[in-house]
Amino acid sequence: MATDVRVQDELRAAVLRGEFAPRQRLVEVELCEQFDASRFAVRAALLALESEGLVERQPNRGARIREISLDEAIEISEIRRVVEGLVAARAAELVDDDAAERLQEIGRQMHAALAAGEPTVYSDLNATLHQSLRDIAGHDTANRIIAQLHGQMVRHQFALSRVPGRTAVSIQQHQRIIDTVCARDPAAAEAAMRDHISSVIEALRTLA
Numbered sequence: 001m002a003t004d005v006r007v008q009d010e011l012r013a014a015v016l017r018g019e020f021a022p023r024q025r026l027v028e029v030e031l032c033e034q035f036d037a038s039r040f041a042v043r044a045a046l047l048a049l050e051s052e053g054l055v056e057r058q059p060n061r062g063a064r065i066r067e068i069s070l071d072e073a074i075e076i077s078e079i080r081r082v083v084e085g086l087v088a089a090r091a092a093e094l095v096d097d098d099a100a101e102r103l104q105e106i107g108r109q110m111h112a113a114l115a116a117g118e119p120t121v122y123s124d125l126n127a128t129l130h131q132s133l134r135d136i137a138g139h140d141t142a143n144r145i146i147a148q149l150h151g152q153m154v155r156h157q158f159a160l161s162r163v164p165g166r167t168a169v170s171i172q173q174h175q176r177i178i179d180t181v182c183a184r185d186p187a188a189a190e191a192a193m194r195d196h197i198s199s200v201i202e203a204l205r206t207l208a
Contacts, residue, residue: 022067088193090137
């Protein structure tokens with residue numbers, strides 16, 4: 001059977017992929033079967049995801065997927081604006097030539113995906129870019145905070161991707177982030193990332 005950590009990772013991944021709907025009940029017996037895990041391992045995974053804000057427990061009803069309101073999504077993005085700005089600045093300080101070329105290649109692939117009308121590919125590259133910046137920055141505490149916040153934002157990020165014209169705006173913002181990091185300009189990189197997240201916040205407000 002799967003280990004406790006493995007169940008936690010697989011259940012988190014399933015939640016982030018949207019396999020469970022907001023407020024959907026998580027039945028331990030069903031999860032044991034789905035993940036080939038013991039009841040103890042499933043309960044440990046649910047507790048871990050509860051601490052991450054992905055799951056909530058209801059008295060006498062068990063666990064369910066926590067629904068993030070639009071107001072909370074905006075608050076989360078306001079925190080992301082600060083933390084991801086810090087990450088971008090740190091990445092600009094630490095980026096080397098090889099990492100800079102990888103960032104530029106991600107940018108080229110994002111432009112190609114947009115031109116080809118491949119939103120899923122673009123979304124995956126978006127995630128790859130942000131992860132690459134976190135890897136370059138190497139700020140473990142910031143990375144943990146961002147990972148938790150990202151998990152809570154998945155459903156709203158999907159909704160944002162469907163806003164007309166949003167991707168065309170996003171690609172320019174991401175290219176600016178790439179260019180300022182590769183230019184080794186921490187202040188400009190932080191400003192570029194903060195402007196990008198500010199744009200996300202404004203787009204979220206249009207969903208209300």
